[in-house]
Amino acid sequence: MASPHRKSKFRPIWDFPGFGGLSVGFFAFLYVPILVLVAYSFNGSKFAMVWSEFSWRWYLKLLENDDIHSAAINSLIVAFFAAPAATIMATLAALVMVRGGPFRSRAFTAGLITLPLMVPEIVTAVATLIFFALLNINLGLINIILAHTVFCIPFAYMPIRAALEAMDPGLEVAAQDLYADRWDAFRYVTLPLLTPGIMSGFMLAFVISIDDFIITLMVAGAGSTTLPVYIYSMIRTGVTPEVNAVSTLLLAVSVILVSVYWLLSSANRKGEAIG
Amino acid sequence: MRKNVAVDIQQVTKIYGTGNAAVTAVNNVTLQIYDNEFLTLLGPSGCGKTTLLRMIAGFEDMTKGHINLFGEEIEDLPPNQRPVNTVFQHYALFPHLSVYENVAFGLRRLKKSEAEIDHRCKEVLALTQMEALAERRPSQMSGGQQQRVALARALAPNPKVLLLDEPLSALDLKLRQAMRDELKQLQQKTGITFIFVTHDQEEALAMSDRIVVISEGKVQQVGTPQAVYEAPANRFVANFIGEANMLEASCKTTGKNMTFTLVGGGTLKISTPDVAAGDAVTIMIRPEKVKVLAKTGKKTTPSSLQMEAKVIEQTYLGSVTHLDLACDGQTLKACINQGAHASFATGDEVLIEIPADNCRVLRS
Numbered sequence: 001m002a003s004p005h006r007k008s009k010f011r012p013i014w015d016f017p018g019f020g021g022l023s024v025g026f027f028a029f030l031y032v033p034i035l036v037l038v039a040y041s042f043n044g045s046k047f048a049m050v051w052s053e054f055s056w057r058w059y060l061k062l063l064e065n066d067d068i069h070s071a072a073i074n075s076l077i078v079a080f081f082a083a084p085a086a087t088i089m090a091t092l093a094a095l096v097m098v099r100g101g102p103f104r105s106r107a108f109t110a111g112l113i114t115l116p117l118m119v120p121e122i123v124t125a126v127a128t129l130i131f132f133a134l135l136n137i138n139l140g141l142i143n144i145i146l147a148h149t150v151f152c153i154p155f156a157y158m159p160i161r162a163a164l165e166a167m168d169p170g171l172e173v174a175a176q177d178l179y180a181d182r183w184d185a186f187r188y189v190t191l192p193l194l195t196p197g198i199m200s201g202f203m204l205a206f207v208i209s210i211d212d213f214i215i216t217l218m219v220a221g222a223g224s225t226t227l228p229v230y231i232y233s234m235i236r237t238g239v240t241p242e243v244n245a246v247s248t249l250l251l252a253v254s255v256i257l258v259s260v261y262w263l264l265s266s267a268n269r270k271g272e273a274i275g
Numbered sequence: 276m277r278k279n280v281a282v283d284i285q286q287v288t289k290i291y292g293t294g295n296a297a298v299t300a301v302n303n304v305t306l307q308i309y310d311n312e313f314l315t316l317l318g319p320s321g322c323g324k325t326t327l328l329r330m331i332a333g334f335e336d337m338t339k340g341h342i343n344l345f346g347e348e349i350e351d352l353p354p355n356q357r358p359v360n361t362v363f364q365h366y367a368l369f370p371h372l373s374v375y376e377n378v379a380f381g382l383r384r385l386k387k388s389e390a391e392i393d394h395r396c397k398e399v400l401a402l403t404q405m406e407a408l409a410e411r412r413p414s415q416m417s418g419g420q421q422q423r424v425a426l427a428r429a430l431a432p433n434p435k436v437l438l439l440d441e442p443l444s445a446l447d448l449k450l451r452q453a454m455r456d457e458l459k460q461l462q463q464k465t466g467i468t469f470i471f472v473t474h475d476q477e478e479a480l481a482m483s484d485r486i487v488v489i490s491e492g493k494v495q496q497v498g499t500p501q502a503v504y505e506a507p508a509n510r511f512v513a514n515f516i517g518e519a520n521m522l523e524a525s526c527k528t529t530g531k532n533m534t535f536t537l538v539g540g541g542t543l544k545i546s547t548p549d550v551a552a553g554d555a556v557t558i559m560i561r562p563e564k565v566k567v568l569a570k571t572g573k574k575t576t577p578s579s580l581q582m583e584a585k586v587i588e589q590t591y592l593g594s595v596t597h598l599d600l601a602c603d604g605q606t607l608k609a610c611i612n613q614g615a616h617a618s619f620a621t622g623d624e625v626l627i628e629i630p631a632d633n634c635r636v637l638r639s
């Protein structure tokens with residue numbers, strides 16, 4: 001039997017003094033402001049920082065605010081078109097990169113697809129703005145949809161590529177052995193097995209699109225304001241309890257989508273362990 | 276009666292890569308595989324067995340040569356148009372489909388009617404004893420069960436030729452031995468030509484109608500299990516299949532019975548058509564053919580060579596005992612039946628007898 005007092009040279013990191021406190025402080029710094037924001041969105045008082053009573057008052061007020069409505073609808077429209085478009089392109093890119101065999105400049109292409117994740121967003125934003133201005137493209141929401149589609153592709157691409165890499169290429173070989181042509185093999189084997197990966201890519205693209213602020217702020221013309229941009233404009237005239245409420249709603253949408261994404265990708269991982 | 280050729284492999288060569296990185300996986304292989312035959316490709320890992328199968332199935336292009344299937348050229352047919360199915364080494368079952376749908380996959384792609392699909396699926400699931408698990412997913416089954424599903428899936432479209440790439444290698448020993456008999460019976464019941472790949476010589480001897488021994492991409496010998504065991508064509512085959520004692524010798528006189536003089540002394544008269552006087556040869560004898568006698572024992576057969584030897588190690592294996600014997604500066608292996616003979620102890624001085632009839636002359 002191993003001695004419970006056996007001395008080890010290596011102490012687990014949580015044994016070091018101050019580690020516990022530091023991590024509690026870290027999480028508090030990250031999450032307490034968000035919790036306060038959520039709590040105060042249910043505050044009956046009209047002063048943002050003075051608690052009076054629990055109330056749905058600000059949510060009801062949101063319902064009456066037409067500007068917020070149109071901003072929220074704009075956000076949904078953009079994500080509704082941009083996320084699927086980005087997901088389809090990301091899926092095609094992943095198929096080429098993982099199953100396309102070797103081709104010239106393959107490594108370069110792989111870098112090119114994921115590079116936007118590392119380019120500062122403000123740079124992308126300014127570049128996109130200049131691009132649209134130069135070509136004189138002024139299509140309102142369509143401008144935003146185009147911009148979102150493009151910068152969401154690498155986000156959708158990452159989980160799809162991971163799922164495809166985890167998939168045994170022998171399954172497609174087996175399908176061909178069983179009289180499936182390449183299209184049948186894709187439709188009846190690759191696609192069903194890749195669906196969880198594609199869904200998580202889609203969720204990620206959707207959340208990124210809904211939440212995006214910098215690029216949208218640059219590209220959005222008058223009348224095509226999205227929710228994050230609208231919230232920013234509200235804050236400039238002072239933090240009202242309404243801002244808390246609308247932020248809480250946005251947070252709820254993100255949390256729900258990310259949870260679905262997480263559930264799907266963990267189902268995906270379980271599938272791998274078996275396959 | 277002339278046998279119908281199912282797969283005709285003509286001078287097939289496969290080279291992977293180019294220049295310095297080129298690997299010749301299959302080297303000028305010519306082979307006829309007959310209809311309704313259980314043929315085994317036997318050879319060590321990396322000798323090109325899988326590559327040969329993949330070329331028959333259509334997953335690999337040939338560098339040179341031709342493959343005909345029942346007299347038809349198949350080179351230009353993609354894998355999904357060849358009437359050939361494969362049982363893959365790691366099964367490659369579709370994890371998102373039930374056992375039933377896995378088995379139905381090929382029939383669905385062939386656009387069979389629903390009634391036909393149902394009938395055939397039930398038939399092959401019964402044949403492989405998997406009816407009870409038809410609704411399971413592959414992940415909910417043991418390795419042995421997955422193996423049966425892979426077999427059922429490949430048999431369902433009733434292929435003309437079934438390719439099996441080391442299908443038993445992932446199973447444990449007991450299961451592997453049970454599956455041998457079952458596979459053999461399945462082949463006889465269905466009448467489908469089986470091309471079975473293995474690196475396990477015991478498996479090959481137990482199951483095959485004919486064995487093709489391959490080494491470094493080249494065919495070394497083609498023959499029945501008995502032929503490759505008892506009359507190996509060369510040293511590689513002799514060593515790879517079963518155990519063998521090798522005695523270096525030179526050929527002395529011509530005539531019907533040639534006299535072979537061992538390097539260590541002693542002579543054997545063996546009739547063999549394959550060698551000429553002066554050839555340096557190797558004489559092969561299987562351990563179970565070497566007779567071991569007590570020092571005082573009498574010669575049992577006239578045409579045999581008798582030598583003095585010493586037991587250096589013995590391994591008791593139940594029904595038989597393996598002996599390592601020091602004889603003329605080399606180690607010979609003998610395998611004696613339990614009970615029939617007196618037992619020997621390590622260190623015993625013994626006489627060994629090598630019957631000429633059981634010797635096989637191999638060119639060095």
Ligand SMILES: Nc1ncnc2c1ncn2[C@@H]1O[C@H](COP(=O)(O)OP(=O)(O)O)[C@@H](O)[C@H]1O
Nearest residue numbers: 291292298300319320321322323324325326327
């Ligand atoms: N796709 C490939 N590319 C390059 N070399 C390969 C490839 N497949 C197999 N080889 C080489 O060809 C030889 C034969 O391989 P294989 O047919 O798989 O042998 P086996 O199935 O008998 O173990 C090996 O040396 C292997 O390294």
Ligand SMILES: [Mg+2]
Nearest residue numbers: 321324325326
């Ligand atoms: Mg192999």
